[in-house]
Amino acid sequence: MGTALVVAAKDLRQRIRDRSLLLIGVVAPFALASIVGLALGGAGDFSTTVAFADADRTDLTAPFGEVLRSRALADVVTVEDVKDETDVREAIESGEASVGIVIPAGFTRDVQAGRPADVVVVVDSDSQISAALATGLADDFVARIRAGQVAVGTIAALGGSAPADAGRVSAEAAEQFPQVRLREDRTTAELRPIDYFAPSMGIFFLFFAILYGAATLQAERRHRTLARLAAAPVTETSVLLGKLLALFVTGSLIFAVIILSTSLAYGVRWGDPLAVIALAGTTVLAAMGITGVIAVLARTEEQVRSIGTAIVFVLALAGGSFFGGQLPDFLRSLQAWTPNGAALVGFTELIVAPGGGSLATVWPALVFTGAVGLAGLAITFVLGRRAFRT
Amino acid sequence: MPDLPACEAESLRKAFGDLVAVDGVGFRIDPGEVYGLLGPNGAGKSTTISMVCGLLHRDAGTVFVCGEDIDAGVGVRRHIGYVPQEVALYPDLSGRENLEFWGRMYGLSGAGLRRKVDAMLETVGLADRAQDVVKEYSGGMQRRLNIAAGLLHDPDLLVLDEPTVGVDPQSRHSILEHVETLNAAGMAVLYTTHYMEEAERLCDRVGIMDEGRLIAEGTRRELVESTGGEDRILLTFDSGTDLAAMAACAAPLPGVTGAGEVEGGVQVLSPDARHLLPVLVETFVTAGHPVAGVEVTEPNLETVFLHLTGKALRD
Ligand SMILES: Nc1ncnc2c1ncn2[C@@H]1O[C@H](COP(=O)(O)OP(=O)(O)OP(=O)(O)O)[C@@H](O)[C@H]1O
Ligand SMILES: [Mg+2]
Numbered sequence: 173m174g175t176a177l178v179v180a181a182k183d184l185r186q187r188i189r190d191r192s193l194l195l196i197g198v199v200a201p202f203a204l205a206s207i208v209g210l211a212l213g214g215a216g217d218f219s220t221t222v223a224f225a226d227a228d229r230t231d232l233t234a235p236f237g238e239v240l241r242s243r244a245l246a247d248v249v250t251v252e253d254v255k256d257e258t259d260v261r262e263a264i265e266s267g268e269a270s271v272g273i274v275i276p277a278g279f280t281r282d283v284q285a286g287r288p289a290d291v292v293v294v295v296d297s298d299s300q301i302s303a304a305l306a307t308g309l310a311d312d313f314v315a316r317i318r319a320g321q322v323a324v325g326t327i328a329a330l331g332g333s334a335p336a337d338a339g340r341v342s343a344e345a346a347e348q349f350p351q352v353r354l355r356e357d358r359t360t361a362e363l364r365p366i367d368y369f370a371p372s373m374g375i376f377f378l379f380f381a382i383l384y385g386a387a388t389l390q391a392e393r394r395h396r397t398l399a400r401l402a403a404a405p406v407t408e409t410s411v412l413l414g415k416l417l418a419l420f421v422t423g424s425l426i427f428a429v430i431i432l433s434t435s436l437a438y439g440v441r442w443g444d445p446l447a448v449i450a451l452a453g454t455t456v457l458a459a460m461g462i463t464g465v466i467a468v469l470a471r472t473e474e475q476v477r478s479i480g481t482a483i484v485f486v487l488a489l490a491g492g493s494f495f496g497g498q499l500p501d502f503l504r505s506l507q508a509w510t511p512n513g514a515a516l517v518g519f520t521e522l523i524v525a526p527g528g529g530s531l532a533t534v535w536p537a538l539v540f541t542g543a544v545g546l547a548g549l550a551i552t553f554v555l556g557r558r559a560f561r562t
Numbered sequence: 563m564p565d566l567p568a569c570e571a572e573s574l575r576k577a578f579g580d581l582v583a584v585d586g587v588g589f590r591i592d593p594g595e596v597y598g599l600l601g602p603n604g605a606g607k608s609t610t611i612s613m614v615c616g617l618l619h620r621d622a623g624t625v626f627v628c629g630e631d632i633d634a635g636v637g638v639r640r641h642i643g644y645v646p647q648e649v650a651l652y653p654d655l656s657g658r659e660n661l662e663f664w665g666r667m668y669g670l671s672g673a674g675l676r677r678k679v680d681a682m683l684e685t686v687g688l689a690d691r692a693q694d695v696v697k698e699y700s701g702g703m704q705r706r707l708n709i710a711a712g713l714l715h716d717p718d719l720l721v722l723d724e725p726t727v728g729v730d731p732q733s734r735h736s737i738l739e740h741v742e743t744l745n746a747a748g749m750a751v752l753y754t755t756h757y758m759e760e761a762e763r764l765c766d767r768v769g770i771m772d773e774g775r776l777i778a779e780g781t782r783r784e785l786v787e788s789t790g791g792e793d794r795i796l797l798t799f800d801s802g803t804d805l806a807a808m809a810a811c812a813a814p815l816p817g818v819t820g821a822g823e824v825e826g827g828v829q830v831l832s833p834d835a836r837h838l839l840p841v842l843v844e845t846f847v848t849a850g851h852p853v854a855g856v857e858v859t860e861p862n863l864e865t866v867f868l869h870l871t872g873k874a875l876r877d
Contacts, residue, residue: 178663182652182655185659186652186655395653396646397650399646400644403615403639403646404636404639404664404668405637405639405640405668405669406667407636560617
């Protein structure tokens with residue numbers, strides 16, 4: 173294991189020194205995802221239109237409408253008044269509004285009767301910032317009502333109870349007060365272009381970066397260091413393991429960068445972290461497995477790169493990397509059969525899944541990419557070990 | 563293990579397809595001995611060395627290093643310091659980083675590794691260039707670092723594959739000196755070369771290789787004597803001279819062990835050309851056939867090779 177770590181550290185040092193990795197692995201995927209994603213109309217704007225339905229129309233609810241229309245929010249919030257929740261949904265679906273707030277009919281009655289009452293916030297999948305804003309405003313509204321009602325309720329309750337009970341009573345009362353319920357309705361079925369191109373370009377360039385890394389297996393031969401390694405008191409297995417470890421770290425870093433950069437810059441919500449990490453991991457393995465086989469079968473570094481580039485492009489085409497989610501039919505079935513396409517489908521499913529999905533959302537992609545990766549790595553190992561002592 | 567041989571190779575054989583690169587080669591290197599493999603390009607020297615170092619699968623034969631079978635496990639290779647024929651370093655890493663990496667591959671670490679790397683950089687005169695990446699080094703500097711990388715772990719057996727090819731005379735001199743120093747400190751050396759002078763200067767014993775076979779082996783003296791150990795004098799005359807008559811004229815002279823007509827002149831063999839030469843020249847002048855040219859070849863490994871194979875060591 174020590175040997176593998178030393179070899180991995182050496183390889184990583186070489187990768188870092190190689191500027192092309194920075195370009196291929198970090199700059200290119202972000203830049204391309206940005207260009208394509210934004211050109212096709214991508215990231216959400218900061219000002220937002222709120223579809224607002226006050227179906228109750230009482231003195232209690234009126235102030236909320238006023239706050240929404242207040243000068244303080246004028247820059248950020250445009251209010252579109254509608255009748256009820258159905259209209260709110262329609263407005264969001266049609267794209268007129270990116271978030272909606274509904275005060276249902278009977279809200280005031282329920283509050284006054286001490287029954288639970290809800291303020292409903294309806295959000296569109298791409299409008300995280302709007303959703304946060306609307307939720308915040310609704311929360312604030314509910315908090316005000318609650319403050320008033322706690323006072324009323326407590327006094328009412330104290331009328332017939334001992335002071336010792338005051339705490340319990342007010343807690344009970346508070347439980348029945350209005351709440352903001354966030355309905356994360358995915359009103360749009362389609363992804364924003366950036367949601368598709370972030371994972372698609374990430375995977376595409378990941379394969380390239382890993383390919384260039386795998387080519388170093390051949391570089392060891394060209395620099396004749398392979399012979400020196402073969403003469404050293406270390407096993408081929410540990411050397412190969414070290415080189416693969418370096419590839420894995422490189423691939424994982426590339427994925428981390430594309431995930432962080434696109435979520436910060438464009439609000440891409442990649443979904444459940446555990447599922448994302450797992451799928452990123454198996455995708456890196458698949459990239460390693462495929463490029464590893466190319467690297468051990470080829471005779472020179474040049475061959476690895478030229479043959480590998482062709483294969484990566486074919487995979488990217490078949491895997492739908494360039495089609496922005498609107499795949500031609502013949503590709504839709506092909507996509508699932510390429511590991512990169514399967515991974516892409518997995519990632520986009522996590523992005524659209526309500527609540528960000530989970531491992532269960534992506535298990536087919538996990539299994540497929542993982543299997544391709546392990547099979548490729550097994551071949552790489554067997555052939556790579558043989559290459560040591562010809 | 564002062565009594566065990568540093569290296570004992572037997573019946574090594576390796577074929578690449580139809581080409582038998584090494585065919586039944588065996589030798590033994592004692593501790594502290596410098597053993598040379600001398601042979602022309604393609605003789606099979608590198609292939610032999612690769613098998614000795616365990617980095618090439620053998621078709622047949624055994625290798626023991628310091629008493630341990632080279633196949634017994636990777637640990638056995640720790641006895642060997644292998645310096646490949648061509649520079650085998652990472653061009654995008656600095657000299658220091660290269661040495662540190664190879665030191666670690668041989669099990670060094672921590673302060674011990676750093677000390678060793680510093681000392682080795684000093685020894686090969688690269689201390690002030692240690693931070694530069696190797697691809698910026700000159701060819702000679704790369705070769706010196708190449709050797710240093712094989713020496714970090716104080717091997718019992720240093721294996722050098724033509725370390726002076728393509729090196730300027732000054733670097734060459736310092737490499738040879740370095741090998742002599744290491745050997746004086748007790749390190750056994752397996753040295754391949756196709757330079758006769760290097761083999762003569764460095765090696766206690768020499769194995770002469772040609773076309774995959776070890777065709778002779780011994781000290782320089784033994785090898786020279788085995789082929790007669792005589793100087794060769796080649797005399798040329800003005801055109802039209804009867805060479806057969808000239809040879810007959812030289813044959814009876816004292817100190818001449820053989821004389822005959824050869825392509826372009828008369829060849830005379832003698833154990834002592836220096837004393838014979840004035841007599842020879844005077845004899846021919848007296849006979850009215852002034853000598854046009856004289857070439858004396860003292861016996862050396864070159865002539866031994868010529869004698870054994872009928873061809874020159876270098877193309
Ligand atoms: N990997 C290989 N595949 C095929 N043939 C090889 C291989 N390695 C060496 N040979 C052949 O084996 C023969 C011996 O080669 P080797 O490199 O051992 O010679 P050498 O004595 O080291 O020559 P040089 O002085 O040129 O280094 C040559 O004919 C060479 O072409
Ligand atoms: Mg050679």
